[in-house]
Amino acid sequence: MGFNHKANSCSMLQLFLLTCSCSCFLLGFCTAIDTLRVNESIQDHETLVSNEQKFKLGFFSPVDSSYRYVGVMYNLPVMTVIWVANRDTPLNDSNGKIEISGDGNLVVLDGKRELIWSSNLSISVVSSSAQLLDTGNLVLRDNSNGRTLWESFEHASDSFVATMKLGTNLNINTNKRNILTSWRSPSDPAPGRFTFTIEPLEIPESFIWNGSYPYWRSGPWNGQIFSGLPNMKSFYKHGLDLVNDSPGNAYLTFTHLNSSIEIYYVLNSSGVLQEKVWSDEKGDWNVTRLSLATDCELYGRCGPFGICNAKGKPICNCFPGFVPRSEEEWDAANWTSGCVRKTPLLCEEGNSAKEDGFLKLKKVKLPYHLKWSPTFIEECRGQCLNNCSCIAYAYDAGIGCMLWSESLIDVQQFSSGGADLYIRLANSELGNKKDQKAIIISTTVLSFFIILLCVYFMWKFSLKYRGKMDTGYPTEKILKDDVKFEELPLFKFEILSNATDNFNLINKLGQGGFGPVYKGKLLNGQAIAVKRLATSSNQGVEEFMNEVEVISKLQHRNLVRLLGCCVESDEKMLVYEYMPNGSLDAYLFGSDKKEFLDWHQRVMIIEGICRGLLYLHRDSRLRIIHRDLKPSNILLDEELNPKISDFGTARIFGGKEDQANTIRVVGTYGYMAPEYALEGRFSEKSDVYSFGVLLLEIVSGKRNTRFYDDEQGQSLIAYAWKLWNEENVVKLMDQVLYDPKMKTEVMRYAHVGLLCVQEKAKSRPNISTVLSMLSSEIVELPRPTQPAFLVSCSASETESSKRSASKCSVNGVTLTIGVGR
Incomplete structure (x- = not known):
């Protein structure tokens, strides 16, 4: 027994020495595995692991990427990267190394020992070492005195972990900011367009920015929580705290109140701040959205003096005592211009005989641009009332008195939480007099009769105006009774003729199914595009009126704006804002302009078209199916932003309609969904089909209707499907x-x-799901099934396709066809 015991002890000792020597071999040194020293290196297949094995430092490749990056990761079965060194400079192979350079910097080198990334110390150090702490912080120290030279926690990537400090110190000697910057995409750690910051205002707040524009705001910090996050409790779940110990200096940090729980926060590539908590049970992270859970959380969703309620329909309303700045935009669900006062404040008019008053808005997210005042609650109201520039106040026990003198923006209504906001109104708007009700009733009745009289005389004048124009030509009686034509400016024929130099061919921009389009300039210098109905047009009065009815009620940055129309004698014209860069097809399929459409620009165009469709399908007060989405109907402004145009064939859906049938199929073959082309059935999914074709064309730079793959005569869709099945879909990308x-x-x-x-x-x-897929908000995409229209026809077959509605065409002209169902 004694011999066996000694043998076992010897075996254990040998095993230990072997393990140590293996560790020495793998890392190139025999010290603790959490530290990297001079003359040591970490190669691509090796890692540095923190003392308690919570984190590791090493090389990794993001999902769907072959590039290699150096990062700090959780030491878990699921790859979870919290910090990346070479975000902008990936390695192309697995020959990279992590070392301490001769000047003391922590560096990443490629196989040729060329510098890829450096900690970039301001001074050289004779001897330094890098240690990965159990907090996930990678620290570079001076070995001579133990001083910290550099640490990854002060150069955050997209993740916020315990003990890290995010914030801003505007001290003249430091002027430092530590912010989160999203990845460009789940496959690309390069800095994206979203950032998360702590703004050291009088009362600090956190922001998510989309470039230089506010995207989301937390509301002010009251000492325990951000008041604009109604679900946030004191110190939140895991010791979240914001320190504001001097002017211009504020930072956010958190500690693990329960050391058995792994938790961190990440700003994803779509601009959403997420909380992630590790679950041993499912072996993955549980994810919760902390920002942008509803549309109301978008910064300034309802504009100045508007309040957003995610449960309301519509979600935006004006403050009491305010009305929309633009009724037309408000009706079109475009609320960004906000609201204005119905009644001026007495203080503004210099009248001190009567006081203005305050109306209480309960449980709201306090607006931006507050001013703090060191007064008690009893004095806060009086301080605001006695200052004519003060338009609102609030009081929070953790903050004190808050005053506002600028437009009240980014206010949200909560069902619980939030704070009470007191807005300043004229005395007459407060409704605190006994005779107020009688005055309102009598005023309303009188106003009603006045409005009726005005409407009657306007109607009579409109009829007279339509019956005879200044030019002396009789107007065709082509206007539908249900089209509020008076809402749209009417241009005289003479004005448009002069603007286009009598429709000179030099000013002709193009020709569509409706007729020619001319560039013009009004007397005020405004550039316009005039669409003139051709007498031979296969689109006539119905399409003309349809476009007037549909687009005059829409307002969106990705829809072309209709400025007015002209109806005189046989002339019917539509006047649009001028798009200096013409239509997308000229750039996409014209070899001389393709160079202007790099991948980033194409992505912006795709997303813009998608957002325009989302507005048509879901966000506008009308539900509209475009029915003729194609590159020539996408116009580009001076910055190549896309705008959807040509609503002559669009259809408005009722509130509960989700599809409709027609015996009159209109659109362009190659972009028409099969159920529409063959059966006359159209819905939102018809536009989605057209968008899919357009998306593939933008990616490939080739037309679907004029694409041929060698001798096989395949359509672009069929070719893309073939590449998909061959797992070579990247070959679809435009060669330029x-x-x-x-x-x-x-x-x-x-x-x-x-x-x-x-x-x-x-x-x-x-279309909303499509947008989430494109932005990678939906990470895992389902496998597509076989697409429609896999067979192409020759040009000679086009005419027969008009009659038979066969599954193939190369015709790019808009068609209007009667199809039996």
């Missing part, structure tokens, strides 16, 4: 764009395009 770094994003966009052109309408995603 080719860049390996774009591979993952191109594959995702092509994938989404194929999901949009699936044969069955019910299989296609709706």
Whole structure:
């Protein structure tokens, strides 16, 4: 027994020495595995692990990417990166190394020992070492005195972990900011367009920014919580705290109140701040959205003096005592211009005989641009009332008195939480007099009769105006009774003729199914585009009136704006804002302009079209199906922002309608969904199909209706499907764009395009889901099923296709066809 015991002890000792020597071999040194010293290196297949094995430092490749990056990760079964060194400079192979350089910097080198990334110390150090702490902080120290030279926690990526400090110190000697910056995409750690910051205002707040524009705001910090987060409790769940110990200096941090729980926060590539808590039970992270859970959380959703209620319909309303600045935009669900006062404040008019008063708004997210005042609650109201520039006040026990003198913006109504806001109103708007009700009733009745008289005389004048124009030509009686034509400016024929130099061919921009389009300039210098109905047009009065009725009620940055129309004698014209860069097809399929459409620009165009469709389908007060979405109907402004145009064939849906039938199929073959082309059935999914075709065209730079793959005569859709099945869909990318770094994003966009052109309408995603897929908010995409229209026809077959509605065409002209069902 004694011999066996000694043998076992010897074996254990040998095993220990072997393990140590293996560790020495793998890392190149025999010290603690959490520290990297001079003359030591970490190669691609090796890692540095913190003392308690919570975190590791090493090389990794993001999902769907072959590039190699150096990062700090949780030491968990699921790859979870919290910090990346070489965000902008990925390695192309696995020959990289992490070392301490001769000047004391922590560096990443490629296989040729060229510098990829450095900690970039301001001074050289003779001897330094890097240690990965159990907090996830990678620290570089001076070995001579133990002083910290650099740490990853002061150079945050997209993640916020315990003990890290996010914030701003505007001290003249430091002027430092530590912020979160999103990844460009789930496959690309390069800095994205979203950032999370702590703003050291009088009362600090946190913001998410989209570039330089506010995207989300937390509301002011009251010492325990951000008041604009109604679900946030004292110290939140895990010791969240904001320190504001001097002017211009504020930072946010948190501690683990329960050491058995792994938790961190991340700003994802879509601009959403997420809380992630590790679950041993499911072996993955539980994810909760902390920002942008509703549309109301978008910064300034309802504009100045508007209040957003996620449970309301519509979600935006004006403050009591205020009305929309633009009724037309408000009715079109475009609330960004906000509201204005109905009654001026007495203080503004210099009248001190009567006091203005305050109306209490309960449980709201306090607006931006507050001013703090060191007064008690009893004095707060009086301080605001005695200052004519003060338009609102609030009091919070943790903050004190808050005053506002600028437009009240980014206010949200909560069902619980929030704070009480007191807004300043004219005395007459407060409704605190006994005879107020009688005055309102009598005024309302009198106003009603006055309005009736005004409407009657306006109607009579409108009839007279329409019956005879200044030019002396009789007007055609073509206007529908249900079209509020008087809401749209009427241009005289003479004005438009002069603006276009008598419709000179030099000013002709193009020709569509409706007729020619001319560039013009009004006397005030405004550039316009005039669409003139041709006498030979296969689109006539119905399409003209349809476009007037539909687009005059829409307002969105990705829809072309209708400025007015002209109806005189046989002339019917529509006047639009001028788009200096013409239509998308000229850039996409014209070799001389393709160079202007790099991948980033194409992504912006795709997303812009998608947002325009989302507005038509879901966000406007009307539900509209475009029915003729194609590159020539996408116009580009001076910054190449896309705007959807040509609503002559669009259809308005009722509130509960989700699809309709027609025996008059209109649109363009190659972009028409199969159920619409063959059966006359159209819905939102018809536009989704057209968008899918358009998306594939933008990715490839080739027309669907004029694409041929060698001798096989395939359509672009069929070719994309073939590449998908061969797992080579990246080959679809336009050759002028080719860049390996774009591979993952191109594959995702092509994938989404194929999901949009699936044969069955019910299989296609709706446009809001498409937008989430494109932005990678939906990470895992379903596998597409076979698309429709896999067979192409020759040009000679086009005419017969008009009659038979066969499954193939190369015709790019808008068609109006009667199809039997």
